[in-house]
Amino acid sequence: MNTLTKILITFTIFLTLAMALSSTPNQENIPGIQEDSLVSDLRTRVGRFLAQKPKGLMKCNKNPRLCRAKGSPGPDCCNKKCVNVMTDKQNCNLCGRKCKHMEICCNGSCVNPMVNKRHCGGCNYVCKRGDSCVHGMCNYA
Structure with missing residues (x-):
């Protein structure tokens, strides 16, 4: 790489860093904003993954x-x-x-939703009278 390319890359990195730091809000550069509103604003920007409560x-x-x-x-x-x-x-x-591998828990009972007429495809999906449940669908043909 020649010297001009190195200078251009360095300048681009510094410019990107300067833009990132200047766009980050803090209390000093936002007049009239209370700390509580800043925290709630940041909470609304947090993704769903980070907003989850730890299950542990x-x-x-x-x-x-x-x-x-x-x-x-x-x-x-x-x-x-x-x-x-x-x-x-x-x-x-x-x-x-x-419950076994292909079973799910419906109303406290282990059932296989692929063949169970009262829980066909999921809990409480009942097939009509005379229909069978095959591959989780009523009257599969």
């Missing part, structure tokens, strides 16, 4: 009422985790009762 903090072995709180994954406590035993495949109707 939902330990219910010492306080089972934690599972009944708003935003909890379920009302039941199994293996120190809040779950819903009516729908959880790893704890179907009872803690530790796992």
